[in-house]
Amino acid sequence: MSTVRELNRIEVKAAVRRAIEGSADEIVRLARDIYEHPEPGFTEERTAKVVAEALTKAGVKPETGIAITGMKGLRTFNGEGPTVAVIGELDAVKAPGHPGADMTTGAAHACGHHSQLGALIGAAIGLGVPEAASTLSGRAAFIATPAEEFIDVEMRWGLRESGRLGLLSGKQEMIRLGAFDDIDMAMMIHTSSSKAQRRFIVGGTSNAHVVHYVRFLGKAAHAGGAPHQGVNALQAAMLALSAINTQRETFEAENQTRVHGIITRGGVATNAVPAEVVYEGRVRGRTMAAVDNIAARVEDCYRAGALAMGANLEIVSIPGYLPLDNNKDLARVFTENVVTEFGEDALMTQADTVNAGGSTDMGDLSQIMPALHPYVAAADGTGHGIDYVIADYRRAVVDSAISMALTVVDLLSDNAGEARGIIDSNKPSMTRSEYVQSQTDRLRKIEYRGG
Amino acid sequence: MLAAAIGLQAPGVLESLSGSVTLMVVPAEEYVEIEWRNEQRMAGRIEFLGGKPEFVRLGELDDVDICMMTHVTTENPHDGFGVGGTNTGLVAKFIKYVGVKSHAGGAPHLGINALNAAHMAIAGIHAQRETYRDEDMVRIHPIITRGGSVVNVVPDDVRMETFVRGSSINAIRSANEKVDRALRSGALAVGARVEITTLPGYLPLAPDENLTALHRANAEALVGSDRVHEFGRRGGSTDMGDLTQLMPGIHPYVGGAVGRSNHAEDMVVDDYNLAVLDAGKAMAMTVVDLLSNGASEGIRVISEHKPAMTKDEYLILQRAFLSERSYTE
Numbered sequence: 174m175s176t177v178r179e180l181n182r183i184e185v186k187a188a189v190r191r192a193i194e195g196s197a198d199e200i201v202r203l204a205r206d207i208y209e210h211p212e213p214g215f216t217e218e219r220t221a222k223v224v225a226e227a228l229t230k231a232g233v234k235p236e237t238g239i240a241i242t243g244m245k246g247l248r249t250f251n252g253e254g255p256t257v258a259v260i261g262e263l264d265a266v267k268a269p270g271h272p273g274a275d276m277t278t279g280a281a282h283a284c285g286h287h288s289q290l291g292a293l294i295g296a297a298i299g300l301g302v303p304e305a306a307s308t309l310s311g312r313a314a315f316i317a318t319p320a321e322e323f324i325d326v327e328m329r330w331g332l333r334e335s336g337r338l339g340l341l342s343g344k345q346e347m348i349r350l351g352a353f354d355d356i357d358m359a360m361m362i363h364t365s366s367s368k369a370q371r372r373f374i375v376g377g378t379s380n381a382h383v384v385h386y387v388r389f390l391g392k393a394a395h396a397g398g399a400p401h402q403g404v405n406a407l408q409a410a411m412l413a414l415s416a417i418n419t420q421r422e423t424f425e426a427e428n429q430t431r432v433h434g435i436i437t438r439g440g441v442a443t444n445a446v447p448a449e450v451v452y453e454g455r456v457r458g459r460t461m462a463a464v465d466n467i468a469a470r471v472e473d474c475y476r477a478g479a480l481a482m483g484a485n486l487e488i489v490s491i492p493g494y495l496p497l498d499n500n501k502d503l504a505r506v507f508t509e510n511v512v513t514e515f516g517e518d519a520l521m522t523q524a525d526t527v528n529a530g531g532s533t534d535m536g537d538l539s540q541i542m543p544a545l546h547p548y549v550a551a552a553d554g555t556g557h558g559i560d561y562v563i564a565d566y567r568r569a570v571v572d573s574a575i576s577m578a579l580t581v582v583d584l585l586s587d588n589a590g591e592a593r594g595i596i597d598s599n600k601p602s603m604t605r606s607e608y609v610q611s612q613t614d615r616l617r618k619i620e621y622r623g624g
Numbered sequence: 625m626l627a628a629a630i631g632l633q634a635p636g637v638l639e640s641l642s643g644s645v646t647l648m649v650v651p652a653e654e655y656v657e658i659e660w661r662n663e664q665r666m667a668g669r670i671e672f673l674g675g676k677p678e679f680v681r682l683g684e685l686d687d688v689d690i691c692m693m694t695h696v697t698t699e700n701p702h703d704g705f706g707v708g709g710t711n712t713g714l715v716a717k718f719i720k721y722v723g724v725k726s727h728a729g730g731a732p733h734l735g736i737n738a739l740n741a742a743h744m745a746i747a748g749i750h751a752q753r754e755t756y757r758d759e760d761m762v763r764i765h766p767i768i769t770r771g772g773s774v775v776n777v778v779p780d781d782v783r784m785e786t787f788v789r790g791s792s793i794n795a796i797r798s799a800n801e802k803v804d805r806a807l808r809s810g811a812l813a814v815g816a817r818v819e820i821t822t823l824p825g826y827l828p829l830a831p832d833e834n835l836t837a838l839h840r841a842n843a844e845a846l847v848g849s850d851r852v853h854e855f856g857r858r859g860g861s862t863d864m865g866d867l868t869q870l871m872p873g874i875h876p877y878v879g880g881a882v883g884r885s886n887h888a889e890d891m892v893v894d895d896y897n898l899a900v901l902d903a904g905k906a907m908a909m910t911v912v913d914l915l916s917n918g919a920s921e922g923i924r925v926i927s928e929h930k931p932a933m934t935k936d937e938y939l940i941l942q943r944a945f946l947s948e949r950s951y952t953e
């Protein structure tokens with residue numbers, strides 16, 4: 174009996190792979206097209222249109238406009254069963270000077286998200302074959318999420334103030350809106366420029382973080398004629414950043430603390446004392462508790478800058494990402510497929526403790542359901558740098574699509590036994606409503622009068 | 625001073641003068657070693673940390689109507705006198721940052737670095753500089769008198785001293801408030817505590833014009849008018865400033881010294897004839913001018929001078945500068 178079933182599954186997988194291989198040119202073309210039209214988070218209008226059309230063409234007409242530009246398409250298989258999501262991220266980061274950068278916005282696919290979308294469509298095409306429809310149980314969801322890069326904080330805060338957003342990243346907001354309520358587990362593959370010759374890297378974690386949107390408020394005056402009548406908000410911000418730097422020696426190495434930010438407004442005219450300076454920053458660390466500790470110190474540093482100059486201050490502390498918890502069972506199924514399809518040499522596994530220092534909202538998802546976030550080594554350059562480009566589209570798009578689609582086949586074959594087993598043996602660290610509640614509670618607006 | 629005293633004792637001089645001449649030797653014009661002097665203050669041995677303010681408090685100047693002294697300078701003219709001009713006043717501050725010790729290599733996360741607090745405070749003081757008006761002559765120049773115990777322990781006790789100088793009492797007061805902000809912000813930035821002791825210092829120098837004119841004429845008679853210069857606004861401070869707020873007084877300068885500036889390690893007096901003898905002669909001759917003819921000039925100088933404050937007002941003003949406060953933000 175079981176030999177027949179195994180044979181069936183191999184045949185299903187072969188059909189799925191054939192379909193993806195057959196669409197290779199099409200999905201790589203789609204990825205390249207998106208690369209040419211990079212759009213930052215929550216403005217991925219064109220990208221969303223392209224992806225929605227491709228999903229529809231693959232037979233999965235998505236519900237669109239979730240969390241502004243997000244979408245979700247469902248394919249229902251033969252039998253009852255759980256729902257497995259394959260995710261692609263819609264947004265570009267900003268990297269002016271990148272060869273693929275948009276001249277006006279500076280947005281560029283310097284994080285390779287465009288190839289995730291090619292892989293997403295490839296997986297949708299692959300899982301659309303009749304062999305899958307007839308043998309799998311449950312559903313596959315194809316989800317394109319907006320705004321993974323936590324940037325343009327002021328703009329997003331504005332969207333929140335006008336009621337268009339609740340939480341400020343794509344997956345966070347889609348979770349809040351219930352788009353993941355009927356999803357049981359999720360996976361995506363992110364590109365990497367790891368020099369490892371291995372195709373896929375599985376395992377590791379990511380940093381938690383909070384996002385700070387800080388306004389230093391001084392008083393304008395003629396910077397030459399009457400500097401004594403002004404209150405210099407830029408000096409307040411500079412002092413705050415220097416103060417933060419004095420704290421670096423207190424960061425514990427094992428916590429992998431990162432504190433960094435940008436000044437998005439630093440004054441309006443060089444001959445006026447800057448009255449408003451806006452800083453967008455991050456505090457990252459391995460655990461939320463560690464992040465909270467450091468963030469409290471950092472908030473004191475903002476206050477210290479304002480106090481020194483007699484400026485006022487508004488700090489918006491915005492819930493950022495939770496650490497990534499790669500599900501071991503999903504990783505096992507995924508790595509088996511990588512090894513079978515691409516050989517032992519194609520796989521590199523790393524310990525759960527390995528943390529490159531970055532953060533992803535896939536981390537949030539991984540706290541409420543089994544989730545997997547491997548990397549495909551297909552890029553050159555440094556992530557978010559102007560030299561980060563996909564060097565191997567076949568790997569980034571086609572191989573990723575194959576490995577995810579075949580993982581879905583394993584999860585949902587045999588009455589979705591594997592998927593059901595994973596759900597039974599993996600209790601998420603929090604429920605969805607607990608997640609939404611705790612993230613919403615984390616949002617704080619602090620005002621401080623240093624003047 | 626001794627030269628003037630000797631000159632005034634020349635035969636017949638004292639007999640021709642009315643009134644009296646007092647020679648005063650005053651300690652501690654340089655407002656330094658603030659921590660030590662503050663301990664003397666707390667032990668009740670002094671109230672003010674400068675010699676002349678303390679003399680005023682003790683009543684040593686109650687019977688004095690007019691005062692003068694001559695200070696040596698490296699400034700031009702090297703071969704003559706500088707007269708007139710103003711000096712800034714000041715308040716002095718003694719600052720202590722209290723952090724938490726820990727192993728600087730093994731457990732810096734358990735420490736609170738008081739030196740970093742002081743560093744941020746100084747950065748804050750610098751960031752405020754653009755807010756000071758040129759005419760206020762604000763000068764703030766801290767030193768760190770204790771910066772940690774040993775290099776592999778996070779510093780938990782860091783001490784600073786600074787002056788806050790300005791050309792007017794209001795300028796000093798407003799700058800002092802800003803400096804306090806910067807000092808508090810250093811503590812807030814690193815999570816330390818700061819203890820700020822603000823001590824009354826010196827008032828701005830306001831030389832009496834009539835007295836300046838008398839002295840200037842004598843200086844010109846001694847060295848020639850091309851070697852007597854009118855000084856302008858000066859950034860340093862002297863407790864002679866306090867006396868000029870209470871009575872007619874002058875604090876002219878005499879050359880005869882070389883070096884980068886006063887208080888520099890290369891500052892030496894190289895012309896004692898000028899710095900001691902001519903300075904003494906000019907003062908003695910001015911005393912003669914003041915006290916001859918029934919001290920008519922002296923009486924005119926006193927009557928035309930409007931003191932900025934009485935001794936009681938002076939003591940109230942200075943004592944109001946004293947504060948000892950502790951902040952964590």
Ligand SMILES: [Zn+2]
Binds near residue numbers: 284285286321
């Ligand atoms: Zn990315």
Ligand SMILES: [Zn+2]
Binds near residue numbers: 653
């Ligand atoms: Zn001196």
